[in-house]
Amino acid sequence: MEGLVLKLPLAFQTLVTGLAIGGIYALMAVGYSLIFSILNFSNFAYGMVIMLASFLGYFAMSGLGLGLGPALLCAMLGAALLSFLNERVAYSSLRRRRAPPLYFMISAMGTSIFLENMVYATIGSRYNAYPELFAVPTLNIFGASIGKMDLFAMVFSVLAISALTFFIHHTRLGIAIRGASYDASMAELNGVSLDWLIGTVFALAGLFAGLSGVFLGIKYMAYPNMGWITNKAYIAAVIGGLGSLPGAVAGGFLLGVLETFVSVYLSSTLRDVFSFSLLILFLVLMPSGLFGKTLEEKV
Amino acid sequence: MLDVDCISVCYGQIRALRRVSLKVPRGSVVSLVGANGAGKSTLMMTIAGALRPTEGRIAFDGRPLPAGPHRVVAAGISLVPERRRLYANLTVRENLLMGAHLRRDREGIHADIDRLCGLFPILKERFSQYAGTLSGGEQQMVAIARGLMSRPALLLMDEPSLGLAPLITRQVFSIIADLRRQGTTILLAEQNAHQSLEISDYAYVLESGEVVLEGSGQVLLNDVRMQESYLGIRKKNGRPVR
Ligand SMILES: Nc1ncnc2c1ncn2[C@@H]1O[C@H](COP(=O)(O)OP(=O)(O)OP(=O)(O)O)[C@@H](O)[C@H]1O
Ligand SMILES: [Mg+2]
Numbered sequence: 001m002e003g004l005v006l007k008l009p010l011a012f013q014t015l016v017t018g019l020a021i022g023g024i025y026a027l028m029a030v031g032y033s034l035i036f037s038i039l040n041f042s043n044f045a046y047g048m049v050i051m052l053a054s055f056l057g058y059f060a061m062s063g064l065g066l067g068l069g070p071a072l073l074c075a076m077l078g079a080a081l082l083s084f085l086n087e088r089v090a091y092s093s094l095r096r097r098r099a100p101p102l103y104f105m106i107s108a109m110g111t112s113i114f115l116e117n118m119v120y121a122t123i124g125s126r127y128n129a130y131p132e133l134f135a136v137p138t139l140n141i142f143g144a145s146i147g148k149m150d151l152f153a154m155v156f157s158v159l160a161i162s163a164l165t166f167f168i169h170h171t172r173l174g175i176a177i178r179g180a181s182y183d184a185s186m187a188e189l190n191g192v193s194l195d196w197l198i199g200t201v202f203a204l205a206g207l208f209a210g211l212s213g214v215f216l217g218i219k220y221m222a223y224p225n226m227g228w229i230t231n232k233a234y235i236a237a238v239i240g241g242l243g244s245l246p247g248a249v250a251g252g253f254l255l256g257v258l259e260t261f262v263s264v265y266l267s268s269t270l271r272d273v274f275s276f277s278l279l280i281l282f283l284v285l286m287p288s289g290l291f292g293k294t295l296e297e298k299v
Numbered sequence: 300m301l302d303v304d305c306i307s308v309c310y311g312q313i314r315a316l317r318r319v320s321l322k323v324p325r326g327s328v329v330s331l332v333g334a335n336g337a338g339k340s341t342l343m344m345t346i347a348g349a350l351r352p353t354e355g356r357i358a359f360d361g362r363p364l365p366a367g368p369h370r371v372v373a374a375g376i377s378l379v380p381e382r383r384r385l386y387a388n389l390t391v392r393e394n395l396l397m398g399a400h401l402r403r404d405r406e407g408i409h410a411d412i413d414r415l416c417g418l419f420p421i422l423k424e425r426f427s428q429y430a431g432t433l434s435g436g437e438q439q440m441v442a443i444a445r446g447l448m449s450r451p452a453l454l455l456m457d458e459p460s461l462g463l464a465p466l467i468t469r470q471v472f473s474i475i476a477d478l479r480r481q482g483t484t485i486l487l488a489e490q491n492a493h494q495s496l497e498i499s500d501y502a503y504v505l506e507s508g509e510v511v512l513e514g515s516g517q518v519l520l521n522d523v524r525m526q527e528s529y530l531g532i533r534k535k536n537g538r539p540v541r
Contacts (some may be wrong), residue, residue, distance in 0.1 A: 003400070121420045172396070172400065175389065175393050175396055175397060176397065176400055178386070178388060178389060178393075179386045179388075179389055179393070179394075179397045181388070182387060182388045183384055183386060184385045184391070185368075186380065186386070187347060187397065187400075188368040188369050188398045189347055189349060189368045189372065189380065190369075190372065190398055190400050190445070190449070191368075191369045191372035191373060191401035191449060192369055192397075192400055192401040193367075193369045194369075197506070270337050
């Protein structure tokens, strides 16, 4: 009994820490899923947009001395533009030729390698720490300590995802995105300009890349090799079901919490082994994830 | 209003339409009759802008048809596609809104939704239900309503009676007759030759991608070749036998 009472705070602390990182995973996974839902392929270049956004936020704060709000805005707009350009440069011509998804995947990988190496070559491989934002960085709630920044990130993630959910269900453009994700050529027959719509979806996903890039940078610093962590977006999206927004959110939080439990209760070196095993497990046993559309429905 | 002039359409090596010409005058119902694989859907998709002819021209209201389906809708042509193709992941209401995608007049859109709910009571009953959960007949009503939401000057309907029970089919044809009375111009592709010829001003018969016969609905109904091939009427001793 005594032992249980003593251990409960650790479990609660682990849960809180897990939710904090899960919120960022959810943000990343949402952007990722948004692109998957409309083009039906895994855009591995998305992780690099997140990495670049993290640098944008870093330069905005350290270089230009901007506050967190303006820096977030800069990173979001910059990432939206980068994501949009990613589509125009790497995928739009494949799309017009109706190339199979494999070609998109290869183009995405090429784009990733290019962007990562470009950062190595121009900015360098250093780890760049964001300036400290709070004099006292942590907060105590019910015995668990949580970073103020983590709390802010979590609240902001939930807000951003709610806003996206509202947008996608209640606006003309949002409904068009959902319709086109089901049957793009029918959407065109209803007057949707696919070029325009897909550009918008990439820009929208870019906004989410911008947010998560800054949050990741504050938590883990900005550096070119961030791909190991942006890959978590893919894992979270697969767990939730590729292309499903509620799935991406659930997958993100679930992955964050499970991972943190593994690193606290087993070993932190096992954390990524666990995450990637989970990915393989889902891909093999449950490829449509927790909330995913069944494969028949996708066709 | 619509003037299709000598178009050919290919899928890779396969030529699905050969030098097809047809005209749809304003305010009329024109039907397109033909067996499976004759090229009806190909022609519909081409007029809707989803396929490009390799030769020939299509003019709408005296102007060349714009390139790209979304521009064709903007020009006033709307397609109710074969097999309905509703957005199964959207509600009935959202499917109708997709049909109105290019319109910005909120009030007009809502007025049209109300009007269509009057025309198809099933829409109101299933308003917030996902379209994927509706029966085939219900889906067809939604598909027709969605096609009308853009307020098209020309409505293309590709086999609206496909897979429907005879009673529902009759309902669909009476809706087409209603639409015509309200002044909508319609190009109708049908295997159900008898019913479509009865409500048509003019009809074309497609066979292996070519127009083999054309004429007014009444003339084709009485045509011997038509009766043998499409109307299921064989002549014995000069008298029609069903
Ligand atoms: N996407 C495609 N790729 C290759 N060939 C096609 C394609 N779509 C149609 N065809 C071919 O083009 C021809 C015309 O097909 P189409 O669908 O236009 O016929 P249809 O008159 O609508 O037939 P149905 O009454 O069965 O709907 C057929 O021979 C068909 O095999
Ligand atoms: Mg057809």
